Amino acid sequence: MNSKQLFEESKKFLPGGVDSPVRAIKPYPFFAEKAEGSKLTDVDGNSYIDYCLAYGPMVLGHSNPEVVSEVEKQLVKGSAYGVPTEKEIELAKMVVNRVPCADMVRFVNSGTEATMSAIRLARAAKSKNKIIKFEGAYHGAHDNVLVKSGSGAAGLPDSPGVPEETTRNTLLIPFNNEESVIEIINKNKDSIAAIIIEPIMGNVGLIPPKNGFLEFLRKITLENDITLIFDEVITGFRIAQGGAQEYFKVTPDLVTFGKILGGGFPMGAITGKKEYMEMIAPSGSVYQAGTFNGNPISITAGLATLKQLDQQFYSDMNSKGKNFREGIRNILEDKNLNYQVAGVSSMFQIYLTDKTVWNYDDAKTADTDKFETYFKTLLKEGVFVPPSQFECCFLSKMHDAEDIDKTLNIIDTAMKQIKD
Numbered sequence: 410m411n412s413k414q415l416f417e418e419s420k421k422f423l424p425g426g427v428d429s430p431v432r433a434i435k436p437y438p439f440f441a442e443k444a445e446g447s448k449l450t451d452v453d454g455n456s457y458i459d460y461c462l463a464y465g466p467m468v469l470g471h472s473n474p475e476v477v478s479e480v481e482k483q484l485v486k487g488s489a490y491g492v493p494t495e496k497e498i499e500l501a502k503m504v505v506n507r508v509p510c511a512d513m514v515r516f517v518n519s520g521t522e523a524t525m526s527a528i529r530l531a532r533a534a535k536s537k538n539k540i541i542k543f544e545g546a547y548h549g550a551h552d553n554v555l556v557k558s559g560s561g562a563a564g565l566p567d568s569p570g571v572p573e574e575t576t577r578n579t580l581l582i583p584f585n586n587e588e589s590v591i592e593i594i595n596k597n598k599d600s601i602a603a604i605i606i607e608p609i610m611g612n613v614g615l616i617p618p619k620n621g622f623l624e625f626l627r628k629i630t631l632e633n634d635i636t637l638i639f640d641e642v643i644t645g646f647r648i649a650q651g652g653a654q655e656y657f658k659v660t661p662d663l664v665t666f667g668k669i670l671g672g673g674f675p676m677g678a679i680t681g682k683k684e685y686m687e688m689i690a691p692s693g694s695v696y697q698a699g700t701f702n703g704n705p706i707s708i709t710a711g712l713a714t715l716k717q718l719d720q721q722f723y724s725d726m727n728s729k730g731k732n733f734r735e736g737i738r739n740i741l742e743d744k745n746l747n748y749q750v751a752g753v754s755s756m757f758q759i760y761l762t763d764k765t766v767w768n769y770d771d772a773k774t775a776d777t778d779k780f781e782t783y784f785k786t787l788l789k790e791g792v793f794v795p796p797s798q799f800e801c802c803f804l805s806k807m808h809d810a811e812d813i814d815k816t817l818n819i820i821d822t823a824m825k826q827i828k829d
């Protein structure tokens with residue numbers, strides 16, 4: 410069956426034909442056959458240079474030989490035990506050695522689980538219930554954080570089935586706005602347990618923090634007995650060995666990881682300072698558990714991945730990202746298009762707006778119809794970027810000069826079309 414036929418069939422058995430909403434590309438998604446290096450191949454025989462990279466995890470490219478070989482070796486030794494393994498200690502040590510705020514680690518199965526448990530932990534540690542979240546930030550698909558709407562007040566749920574009683578404790582403010590933070594903390598004196606933040610917003614395109622914003626958050630949370638949680642599910646192990654906290658030199662209390670940490674397999678983690686981490690069961694009373702926590706396959710893939718992420722890797726990725734964005738900027742300049750090229754290290758997005766994007770409202774000024782033209786042109790020419798203006802694109806180790814030249818030429822074609 411081809412992708413079109415598979416989608417017809419799929420819709421009968423999977424809601425909307427997919428297992429996660431973002432995959433419902435219109436008019437129908439292409440179905441994957443295989444992936445290797447920087448390329449993703451579909452069942453229709455097309456091959457794409459992949460800048461989606463499974464929405465972030467595949468930092469070494471697809472089917473990295475080391476990861477494949479280590480996972481093969483582990484597979485024949487069993488894939489789940491229900492008792493601990495030595496490899497969990499090894500990976501935890503690696504995380505602790507790299508991540509500034511990490512003293513201990515709890516491995517879970519996804520980024521969603523990680524933020525859910527980190528918020529529970531912060532609430533327990535502070536004996537307070539409210540949390541602050543930034544508009545447009547994504548922290549997974551659980552009830553506490555499925556809130557985007559509203560401003561400066563408790564947000565309304567984004568999805569039916571989420572009780573207002575739950576989201577009443579989730580306060581929303583715009584990103585990069587110090588006054589809003591001060592105001593909401595003053596209004597909710599002594600009831601805010603945590604601020605949770607993506608240090609670089611990666612789920613509304615890409616929005617970097619303004620100079621000093623993260624430092625400001627660190628200071629105000631310390632002054633007000635609030636836990637600072639960095640959600641580094643995207644930035645962790647992508648922009649530096651120690652993630653955004655190393656990159657921006659701001660150390661939070663708790664961090665959540667996912668995506669890259671599992672080396673292409675499902676995994677998440679909560680890490681942070683010892684006084685917090687020791688509150689987690691069974692060492693403490695904050696409940697957290699999982700049948701597949703610390704799964705040996707995911708742990709093995711994570712180890713094989715992190716071992717390859719050395720300093721050289723990050724300096725290569727930084728310059729690759731920088732050159733690529735410069736290439737895109739040249740194309741835009743050449744065509745007199747005043748669009749925004751946002752990016753940090755190997756993360757990037759083009760915002761089809763003439764407004765500099767510092768928060769969710771700015772991002773929403775982008776022209777999503779034009780973005781669809783851009784996306785479709787790229788796809789037709791063999792380049793796969795996430796189908797939404799409000800996602801972020803990624804480079805991998807395997808994207809070479811040839812891939813990038815080819816991609817820039819195709820972006821040039823797409824921009825020509827948008828202009829006409």
Ligand SMILES: *Cc1c(COP(=O)(O)O)cnc(C)c1O
Nearest residue numbers: 519520521547548549642643667
């Ligand atoms: C992807 C993502 C999550 C959720 O992770 P899942 O593994 O999809 O549950 C949480 N936070 C951020 C910043 C993410 O990008």
